Amino acid sequence: MFQRCLICTDFSDGLQRLIRFVPALAAGGFTQIVFVHTVPLWEEGDVPRVDQERIDAARARLEGAAAHAPGGVEMIIEVRSGKAAEIIPKLLEQYHSDLILMGTPTRSLMQETVFGSTTQSLTRNTKSPLLILRPQLVSVYREEELNLRCQNLWRSLLIPYNGSPSADYLIERLKGLIAKDPDHSLTQCHLVWVVTSGGRRTEQDSYQYQMAEGKLAAVKTDFAAMGVAVETVVRTGDPLQEIMTVAMEMDISAIAIAYQSRGALLDWTSPSFANEVLRNSWFPVLFFSPKE
Known part of the structure; x- marks a missing residue:
């Protein structure tokens, strides 16, 4: 890539x-x-x-x-x-x-x-x-x-995805790189959506699960059309903790994350999933710099 x-x-x-x-x-x-x-x-x-x-x-x-x-x-x-x-x-x-x-x-x-x-x-x-x-x-x-x-x-990437603008920006950056890579050095992706829940699973959680699975399936189709094998995972809990757990369970090269705009990164003291991954992940992190 x-x-x-x-x-x-x-x-x-x-x-x-x-x-x-x-x-x-x-x-x-x-x-x-x-x-x-x-x-x-x-x-x-x-x-x-x-x-x-x-x-x-x-x-x-x-x-x-x-x-x-x-x-x-x-x-x-x-x-x-x-x-x-x-x-x-x-x-x-x-x-x-x-x-x-x-x-x-x-x-x-x-x-x-x-x-x-x-x-x-x-x-x-x-x-x-x-x-x-x-x-x-x-x-x-x-x-x-x-x-x-x-x-x-970057042979096998774990991609946290939740349908947000930053997540969509990450997907578009990766698709652009894959399209320009004749050697297909990225061969596998693990798309992971973490549903945050207050505890006991509710009807609302079930709806969020279905929504997550549907959106992940659409992204999977796009990657598969480009020759990349994709596994989708939906989990419930704390996003950082669940992503780290999935990373340990899967055979990955790195975790890919991104921000859509630079403003979100101007203050690392603000709570942010991407900031927490950058600071705390033991796994290699592939970070895509934001748009201007």
């Missing part, structure tokens, strides 16, 4: 390991891979300045990626001085990247509010999708496991 990506690493997220798995990433469909690392300005003294020693050391760590690049894959190393949240959007524009790959740890709402987040900034300020991998998982994969993961980053 994607061909040109930025792999952004701070060397604590485990993504620097991917320099040894460029052939596997190429097998997953990438034709251009840009490894990105940012070095903060040296703040000692009165005037902040570029820390050239750290830049050279970081570049040396990443240079090994070029040796692993197969034919037909453009490999680029970018080590810049400054803030990641400011540099990454510029590199996206420069290289016309269609995906940002980041390693973002799970965080509580308080941690997000106090410490901030590069991911949070990018969801506000970029149009390219983000694929978020958890450092705790990437760091402990054995090489055989990581090799397989790199080849199947």
Whole structure:
């Protein structure tokens, strides 16, 4: 589905390991891979300045990626001085990247509010999708496991769907990518609708079940016509908890989520299902940036 990506690493997220798995990433469909690392300005003294020693050391760590690049894959190393949240959007524009790959740890709402987040900034300020991998998982994969993961980053997606504008926006983004993907790298989707209920199942719940099943069936038909196998699931309960449960039960590569408009993401302290998934899911998350 994607061909040109930025792999952004701070060397604590485990993504620097991917320099040894460029052939596997190429097998997953990438034709251009840009490894990105940012070095903060040296703040000692009165005037902040570029820390050239750290830049050279970081570049040396990443240079090994070029040796692993197969034919037909453009490999680029970018080590810049400054803030990641400011540099990454510029590199996206420069290289016309269609995906940002980041390693973002799970965080509580308080941690997000106090410490901030590069991911949070990018969801506000970029149009390219983000694929978020958890450092705790990437760091402990054995090489055989990581090799397989790199080849199947979005092979099987779990798609939370509830008929909302954001959910419909997600479906349209995915359908557009599938239509442009001759290799059909997305082969399976699990469409999951969670009916919120106050407790005991009522007649209203039964109606919501039927409505959910009908709308999921329509989306399933669209995906099936594009050659994607689809399983539909309707659950009752807390949306985040049920989605995580289904994710553990199914054989998935990532959870796909989206917002329809940027306004909903301006304040991550507001309650939001997508925000909770971005902060708390242990599974990889494919997040589609909102429309302008």
